[in-house]
Amino acid sequence: MSDSNTTKFSSPSTFILLGIPGLEAAHVRISIPFCTMYIIAILGNFSILFIVKREPSLHVPMYYFLCMLAITDLVLSTSTLPKMLSIFWFNSREINFSACLTQMYFLRCSSVMESGIFVAMAVDRYVAICDPLRHFTTMTNLMVFKIGLAIVLRGAMLVLPYPFLTRRWPYCRTNIVPHTYCEHMAVVKLACTETRVSSYYGLFVAFFVPGLDVFFIAVSYILILRAIFSLPTKDARLKTFGTCVSHLCAILTFYIPVIFSSLTYRFGHNVALWFHVLMANVYLLVPPMLNPIIYGIRTKQIRKWLLQLVTHKGT
Template structure:
């Protein structure tokens, strides 16, 4: 290790993103699916935003929340993938200290925001199925705006201590981050200090967000399933459940890989570092690609509007 990487410094001017240690020779090949994911995520989420804006029949709470998910996904991918691809393609591994902390904040902040939006979407499905006649009076535009504001403020405030604490630690071991982006625990592990506050706070936020949000989603779906199973015919039950299928798919793709990656990174074996990093990239980048595909294919209103859009262009 060079002297420059072991010198004591309170705040390094730059960090070095190593990419995926142990798989350096495959960086170019690994970048190909990541680049494809980025293109699909950008096109898909902008398409969702465009269609919802252009189609008056989609100006409903569920689609407003879907637009918020699309914006969060665009921020997540744009915050991480361009720099990641520059590491893979051009070996441009340096990232400014403040830029690293900003990336750290945006990644986790918008992930928490997105989790809150999924809870709001579960509540929307609960009202639509359990109280259909009151849906328009309960989820009015002002209420949707307030729910959205709470989701944004919660993510912004809860994650603010993470970069603040990270900026105060002394970094004297190395400025090399064995990761493709500035993930919170990967950054603070480089500090030559007792980082238990950062570690415990990260655990607290993760379990608070996942625990509370998943509990609320499950609670909503328990009530939804009670109503569905009380319907008189199988066709009615299937048709009603179909309105929730897209939401169930995206929350499964969001929560399950995140929880698995979070636990394996903190409590797994260090000799599987390259696996942890690859999986962290998958859980961060796959949902932004899958969400517009799932909603585009499984939601008739969006799919029909998309078909009309291309048909009109072709005529």
């Protein structure tokens, strides 16, 4: 297929992913930290799933949500990085149009789901700290299942218009996507018709949904902090706040790169394209890598299991 800007086609069979425009000569070097982060993310999140499954004391709502987070992180990183590495290592730039839409869907769906999981974890912390006597009667396994199902359905339904709208546009400019993966707006910009519906809906999902989630998280933590400061002793306050530290770190790790990437991509017109693409990749790789590290360091039971695994392998 021709890569010319005058190419005429209404439904391309393939797109060409450029990788990181302007840094093509450094692709192999860039792949080293990316691949390292991906390996750490895979090992870390599978370790979380294994430990929670094997340790009965972790069969509580917070760790069920942590398992959901680990699965979502695995989907988030795996939906993009294998293809990205094939571009960096083998110059395999072509991606089938349907595969491109599928990648776009799972990428956005897992991102929305991850945001919802952080809200669920904040609510769980709120109930555990502000109403501890009712925590285990309120956050039952059935309630956790219902919350998890709602998170999955919300992500699946909110992101469903992305591939349907993208598929219906005619593409007559080029099939070259200046990105390492099928980023929604990067693909939509290639259409040769009015695409305001896709753009506005993309902005809604990118800003309103995380914004609403951040609002609920902020309200939860305002109430949590009020409850913590009402505790009688400093030790009690520090111990109670310590149960929230991992969650707060994971929230910051997820939302800061997402917001920064979205803002620079849509409004940073004077920012170099390679920086846009690099930041978009950071928010796909850094949270899945750091989340298991954060919870592993802060959770005594997980640290204990990890030490046992390392010690057992070393003997």
